[in-house]
Amino acid sequence: MAIPDYQSIMLPLLKFHADQQEHFHRDATDYLAQTFNLSEEEKKELLPSGKQTIFVSRVNWAKVYLKMGGLLESTRRKYYKITQRGSEILKHNPSKIDIKFLEQFPDFVEWRKKSKIADTETQGKETEIASQQTPEESLEYAYQKIRQDLAQELLSLVKRCSPAFFERLVVELLVKMGYGGSIKDAGTVKGKSGDGGIDGVIKEDKLGLDIIYIQAKRWDDGVVGRPEIQKFVGALAGHRAKKGIFLTTSNFSKEARDYISTIDSKIVLIDGEQLANLMIDYDLGVSKITAYEIKRIDSDYFDDNISFSKNTL
DSSP states (O other), X not given: OOOOOHHHHHHHHHXXXXXXXXXXXXXXXXXXXXXXXXXXXXXXXXXXXXXXXXXXXXXXXXHHHHHHTTSEEEEETTEEEEXXXXXXXXXTOOSOOOHHHHTTSHHHHHHHHHHTOOOOTTSHHHHHHHTTSOHHHHHHHHHHHHHHHHHHHHHHHHHHSOHHHHHHHHHHHHHHTTSSSSHHHHEEXXXXXXOTTOOEEEESSTTOSSEEEEEEEOXXXXXXXXXXXXXXXXXXXXXXXXXXXXXXXXXXXXXXXXXXXXXXXXXXXXXXXHHHHHHHHTTSSOOOOOOOOOOOOOHHHHHHHHHHHHHHO
């Protein structure tokens, strides 16, 4: 089955704690994965950042909402226990616990107002999907959408530039990625004076112990096929070189990609989509307008104090 949204997780999560004992969060997550019959692939599916699984993120947010609703409480780091309110709720055997259900509690409503989480259940199909995501997921997916749009716009601009500018752009990008050192010392653009399909060269490291040859094709449409790659490999052989980077604003054919896996020379192929994303990653042709930091509670900071307070009551 599909990965459940965080609101669907709330009731099963609360029921897991119905025995009024404290439970380790990982045990709750494993129990919920079995309850929802998740496959191994679904349990491992990652958020766009690649730093956390979607399911774990949604379980964590379900815990946050239940805590803010006063149904669960944290007893110590990564351990949770049902509250008196939570136990009373389960006695009434609710069919569902979601945001609307939790809004019967004034403290939850106040928390929602302060956190400025909008009511997403009445804002159309797009926000209906958003209501199934955690705030962290919504932020990550929004970021990915902004990045994809930026990459498309960036690539369209690069395609409109002159071939000479594109060749310089490629060398500058490789320098930003750590090849060579400075623009002056790291590489050169051969341009029309280049022979055999070589558009530029760049030092592999700051000492110049090896040279990487570059071919840059600014194409609006079509694909770079195997014949173009073979010409490039031949040009490398003419320079007694075995390392090269072939970049294009379009795409490479399957035959071209298959070919480089069969030869001795080390050739890296970078298509238009990857080029645009590398430019974004290394701040070439783009500028940063804002940044957001996501922070979590440092449980270690509070653990000793909370334990001490309980022991002295």
